[in-house]
Amino acid sequence: MLQKLSDCYTLNNGVKIPCIGYGTFKTPNGSTVVNSVINAVKAGYRHIDTAHRYDNEEGVGEGIRKCGVAREELFITSKLGNHHHGYKAAMEAFDLSLRKLGLDYLDLYLIHWPAPLVCRENYKEKNAETWRAFEELYRAGKVRAIGLSNFWKPHIDALLETAEVKPMVNQLEIHPQFPHQDLLDYCRELDIQVESWGPLIQGKAFQYPVLKEVALKHGKTVAQVCIRWALDKNVLPLPKSNHFERMVENADVFDFTLDAEDIKKISSLEVYGRIGKEPDTAPF
């Protein structure tokens, strides 16, 4: 039973991953992200999510060095950029991410998107090559776990045809508007831990009266209901806020659970569907 932010899920290779991560998408590099990371750690977060694409790895690294908590107590994720698929490019991109972060290992490295425009025509071959690089980095101990992001079933199946190491994580758009239950079930069957990006529907959650109603019933906030909703599905949410009091609020989710009536009400939001791009048609 998860009771606090630093409590962990266990990945299929035995590595422990703190059950809520701190998101840094759109947080500008420099003092904003440095202070956000320091504050997140102060609020109790031990898991930080960044990516090459967020262009803030240097600041995330500076925040890690200044936060006052030992590196080994933190769980740091980064992701391969869309222009770096393929064996050699992935190896170089990993080294660049490490250098920018100022770290000598990562806890988790993900392929950010399965079929970027630059290799949409031959994405299966490219992902197979990329995964070979990921496996080598994993076996060399440079990364403690490797995984996927935005991989739907066909992308996962194609990768598994040649993979020697099974992915440990798939980071997906998952929230009350888009539970993506069939994909979640499939990942669970494969023992791949699902993380939720956009757990607060990228801020849209706050416009829904139904979420306010459920929040009021439990004496909690809309953000807390969304984060609890993810945890109740054994999904690992990555909420993002640059405000300290909201970071604390988003972590205060261990004293309630949602009941069947709440879940039914929340499911009425599914009509609105996903907010992000589909991996096979995204314009990047």
Ligand code: NAD
């Ligand atoms: P989110 O669902 O976490 O929502 C963030 C928005 O909610 C921000 O505008 C923030 O100000 C607001 N917010 C946060 N807490 C609040 C609170 N308590 N009260 C009121 N408003 C609050 O959206 P996100 O940042 O897109 O997703 C979370 C993380 O997931 C990202 O930061 C990133 O690390 C990751 N991500 C990954 C992908 C991917 O393709 N793998 C895509 C998007 C995001």
